[in-house]
Amino acid sequence: xxxxxxxxxxxxxxxxxxxxxxxxxxxxxxxxxxxxxxxxxxxxxxxxxxxxxxxxxxxxxxxxxxxxxxxxxxxxxxxxxxxxxxxxxxxxxxxxxxxxxxxxxxxxxxxxxxxxxxxxxxxxxxxxxxxxxxxxxxxxxxxxxxxxxxxxxxxxxxxxxxxxxxxxxxxxxxxxxxxxxxxxxxxxxxxxxxxxxxxxxxxxxxxxxxxxxxxxxxxxxxxxxxxxxxxxxxxxxxxxxxxxxxxxxxxxxxxxxxxxxxxxxxxxxxxxxxxxxxxxxxxxxxxxxxxxxxxxxxxxxxxxxxxxxxxxxxxxxxxxxxxxxxxxxxxxxxxxxxxxxxxxxxxxxxxxxxxxxxxxxxxxxxxxxxxxxxxxxxxxxxxxxxxxxxxxxxxxxxxxxxxxxxxxxxxxxxxxxxxxxxxxxxxxxxxxxxxxxxxxxxxxxxxxxxxxxxxxxxxxxxxxxxxxxxxxxxxxxxxxxxxxxxxxxxxxxxxxxxxxxxxxxxxxxxxxxxxxxxxxxxxxxxxxxxxxxxxxxxxxxxxxxxxxxxxxxxxxxxxxxxxxxxxxxxxxxxxxxxxxxxxxxxxxxxx
Numbered sequence: 352x353x354x355x356x357x358x359x360x361x362x363x364x365x366x367x368x369x370x371x372x373x374x375x376x377x378x379x380x381x382x383x384x385x386x387x388x389x390x391x392x393x394x395x396x397x398x399x400x401x402x403x404x405x406x407x408x409x410x411x412x413x414x415x416x417x418x419x420x421x422x423x424x425x426x427x428x429x430x431x432x433x434x435x436x437x438x439x440x441x442x443x444x445x446x447x448x449x450x451x452x453x454x455x456x457x458x459x460x461x462x463x464x465x466x467x468x469x470x471x472x473x474x475x476x477x478x479x480x481x482x483x484x485x486x487x488x489x490x491x492x493x494x495x496x497x498x499x500x501x502x503x504x505x506x507x508x509x510x511x512x513x514x515x516x517x518x519x520x521x522x523x524x525x526x527x528x529x530x531x532x533x534x535x536x537x538x539x540x541x542x543x544x545x546x547x548x549x550x551x552x553x554x555x556x557x558x559x560x561x562x563x564x565x566x567x568x569x570x571x572x573x574x575x576x577x578x579x580x581x582x583x584x585x586x587x588x589x590x591x592x593x594x595x596x597x598x599x600x601x602x603x604x605x606x607x608x609x610x611x612x613x614x615x616x617x618x619x620x621x622x623x624x625x626x627x628x629x630x631x632x633x634x635x636x637x638x639x640x641x642x643x644x645x646x647x648x649x650x651x652x653x654x655x656x657x658x659x660x661x662x663x664x665x666x667x668x669x670x671x672x673x674x675x676x677x678x679x680x681x682x683x684x685x686x687x688x689x690x691x692x693x694x695x696x697x698x699x700x701x702x703x704x705x706x707x708x709x710x711x712x713x714x715x716x717x718x719x720x721x722x723x724x725x726x727x728x729x730x731x732x733x734x735x736x737x738x739x740x741x742x743x744x745x746x747x748x749x750x751x752x753x754x755x756x757x758x759x760x761x762x763x764x765x766x767x768x769x770x771x772x773x774x775x776x777x778x779x780x781x782x783x784x785x786x787x788x789x790x791x792x793x794x795x796x797x798x799x800x801x802x803x804x805x806x807x808x809x810x811x812x813x814x815x816x817x818x819x820x821x822x823x824x825x826x827x828x829x830x831x832x833x834x835x836x837x838x839x840x841x842x843x844x845x846x847x848x849x850x851x852x853x854x855x856x857x858x859x860x861x862x863x864x865x866x867x868x869x870x871x872x873x874x875x876x877x878x879x880x881x882x883x884x885x886x887x888x889x890x891x892x893x894x895x896x897x898x899x900x901x902x903x904x905x906x907x908x909x910x911x912x913x914x915x916x917x918x919x920x921x922x923x924x925x926x927x928x929x930x931x932x933x934x935x936x937x938x939x940x941x942x
Contacts, residue, residue, distance in 0.1 A: 354519060355441040359434060366430035373423040380416040383409055410678070425531070425617075432527035444726055447752065453478035457493040463841075464850075467815040468787045470496050476788055479750055480797075482522075482722045484529035486536045487708055488715030495716055499794030502735070502808045504638075508717070508796025509732045511638035515721035521632065522718045525625055529715060532621035534708070542618070545608065546705045550698045553601075553691050561691075564594050565683040591681040598680035598687055605670050605690055616664040619704070623661050625711050627654035638717075645710055653707050656700055663693045720797040730798035733789075733806045740764050741807050741880060748785040749792070749800040757919035758800075761786065766902035768875050769882040770891050772926035773906030778919040779884040780815065782906070783850045786882065787813055790848060809880060810845060812838040815852040828858055835870060842877045849874060849881035864889055875900045891925045 387409045394402035442448040454477035460466045471477045477496060483489050500508055515522060534542075553561075568590040575583040609615055626646055630653075634640050646653040666689045669675045679685035724730065727749070742762035759782065763769070773779045789799040793806050814834045831854060838849055854870060855863040864887050871883060871890070875897060885891075894901040905926035909916045 355437045355444065358437040358523070359441065362430050362434040362437065366427060366434055369423055369427040369430055373420065373427055376416055376420045376423055380413065380420055383413045383416060387413060425620075428531050429527055432530040433523060435530070436523050436526050440722075440726075449474075449478055451478050451481045452489060454481065454489065454493055457497070459497075462497060463837075464787060464791070464811045464813040465497055467813040467850075468784055468791065470788075470791065474750070476750065476791070480719050480723050482526060482719040483712070483715040484526050485532060485534040485708075485712060485715060486539045487534065487712035488529060488719075491712040492716040492719055495720075495795045496791060499791070499808070500796060505735060505794065505796045505808060507636070507638040508720075510636040511717055512720045512724050512796060512798070513732070514634065514636045514639060515718055516724040518632075518721075519725065521628065522721060524628055525711075525715065525718060528621045528625045528628070529711075532618045532625075534618055534621075538615075538618060539708070542615075542708070543705060546697075546701050550694055550701070552694050552698070553687065557601075557687065558691060560597065561684040561687045564590060564597065568594060568682065594684050595677060595681040598676075598684045601687055601690060602670065605667060605686060608690065608693055609664070609667060609670075616661055616668050619657060619664055620661040622704070622708060622711060623654050623657040626657060626707055627652075629711075629714065630654055642710055642714060646707070653703065656703055657707060660693075660696055660700070660704065663689060663696060667693060720795065724798045727798065727800070729802070731801050731803055732796075732798050733793040733801070733804035736805045736807050740805050741767075742805055743786070743789065743799075743801045744803040745801055746785055746789060746804070747800045748781060748788060750788070751781075756800075759785075759919075759921040761904075761921065763880050766898075766900055767878075767880045768871070768901050769904050770871070770894060770901060771882050771884045771904050771906075771921075772886070772888060772891060773884070774908045774926060774928055776915075777906035777908050777917055777926075779906055780852055781919075782921065783813075783815065783852055783882055783884055787811065787850050807846075807848070807880065809848040810841065811848050811850075812841060813850045814838060814854060815850065828855070831855065839870070839873055839877075842874055842879045846878045846880070849879050849883075851881070851883040853884055853886065860887075863887065868893055871901070888925055 387406055390402045390406035390409060394406060439450045442450065453473050453475055454471040455473070457471045457477070458466065459471075465471060469475050471493070477493065480496075481489065481492060483492055499505075568587065571583055571587045571590060575587060629642060630646050632639070632643070634643060667686065669679075670686050676686070680687075730749075733743075740763075742760070742764055744760050745758040746761060747756040747758035757778070761769070761782075771779055771782070785800070789801060789804075790806065790811050792799045793804070794808055794811070814831065835851075835854065838847075838851075841847060842849065851870070855866045858866065867883070867885060867887060867890050871893065874881070891903045894903050903923070903925050905922050905924055906917075906919065907922060907926060908928050909918075910928075
């Protein structure tokens with residue numbers, strides 16, 4: 352898409368510009384640092400206060416350059432992150448190359464549908480949708496895919512996704528900030544541990560000494576300026592050492608507050624920028640207004656508070672800088688004052704950071720669905736039906752390439768359960784997956800691969816990819832029977848949508864046929880909607896006994912010019928053609 356190509360050109364230019372500034376400031380900073388050392392050496396060698404004052408001035412310049420260098424570093428990271436966002440998106444849209452995490456860690460063979468429908472793992476729906484950059488964003492997206500949302504929230508999600516889909520720049524900025532935050536599971540767990548740990552303020556004695564000792568030092572320095580005394584010199588050096596030792600005694604507590612996470616301030620700063628960006632938006636939909644309200648409740652801005660926390664952490668992290676630690680603590684017990692400020696902030700706002708990260712994760716998940724909507728503008732948002740009526744027009748599998756995708760119409764309005772037949776490779780399993788994946792999308796409020804659709808937001812149960820378990824000494828047949836038992840039990844509790852693909856493959860033909868018929872009869876008694884794919888044509892005869900509930904549909908295959916031809920179009924009735932013998936003869940397996 353043109354927007355991604357234009358953005359790549361823009362952010363390549365921005366990155367090069369910021370990188371040039373970063374290098375120049377870095378070189379000047381090094382020269383100033385060397386100037387500080389040399390000036391201090393001259394002041395000691397010649398006993399000249401001029402060099403000492405000059406050295407102090409250079410220290411101030413060095414600190415300014417340090418701050419400026421850090422800002423250019425951040426801008427460079429930001430431009431690079433936006434460049435990567437657009438490059439990944441262009442690779443995906445134009446070439447189908449996916450560089451997004453696939454959610455492998457969320458695989459669960461026991462889930463009612465996610466394992467069977469390839470929701471997680473390589474080439475999965477999660478990988479196709481995922482545009483989150485944080486651990487909590489991935490987790491929120493996985494929860495949407497596994498659970499959907501409450502029925503009364505589906506419309507709100509649809510509205511929010513429609514609104515967000517048009518805000519490409521906003522979505523990409525959030526993604527870039529989130530990338531920079533580097534909030535993986537380890538960092539999140541450390542932040543959670545920090546937020547939930549008890550707060551013990553520094554003792555009054557510690558605070559009094561943190562003020563009194565530096566004041567005495569500066570009084571001594573001022574006096575020494577007017578009275579040249581060796582004793583005052585010794586007193587100054589002694590007070591400087593005491594201040595430094597006193598501050599260093601709190602280093603362990605400072606490290607505990609930093610949580611063992613490198614560059615924690617960068618993570619917090621990124622989230623303050625994300626929330627600030629959200630707070631500045633003028634949203635019109637209910638869901639997004641709820642987020643705005645949450646970030647600005649009690650007439651306070653969450654981004655401002657988190658910025659304060661960022662400033663405190665940034666100062667506290669300078670404990671790792673030997674130059675700042677020695678000078679600033681020796682002269683003023685700097686890190687003790689910063690530590691106390693952090694503890695007071697935490698005492699009042701302990702849950703703020705985690706709550707904010709949680710909400711940003713939800714927005715990241717919504718942004719992923721909005722990106723999916725933007726890239727697939729021919730998809731529709733399914734209308735919800737509270738009672739009877741479910742159909743899909745031009746339904747296809749969203750993960751299949753548009754050039755190869757064959758779409759079909761399917762209705763559950765007149766009959767709510769379909770027996771689907773067809774020869775091998777005719778498209779039965781793909782069609783079942785198409786229905787299942789689109790129902791998962793619809794239940795999240797996301798657009799689906801269809802031109803028009805009505806759906807019932809029913810619980811979804813699927814049996815397609817059951818496997819045996821060597822670990823639990825469980826056969827394929829028993830694993831499948833357990834799965835079917837779970838489906839029937841849950842369908843008995845509440846109306847459901849069920850997808851079954853060639854069940855009971857682990858038993859003989861007679862058992863398989865009677866068992867399949869028994870499962871169908873059990874399900875239709877419970878007001879269940881769904882499809883079952885089978886090769887057993889005898890099963891289709893039961894539709895005569897339940898014409899108001901059951902219907903037969905099929906996929907056919909033709910032999911043209913001594914080759915198989917599949918059109919992957921669904922038809923009414925029972926499959927008439929077979930292809931297994933033809934394929935085996937053609938491959939010379941049988942005569």
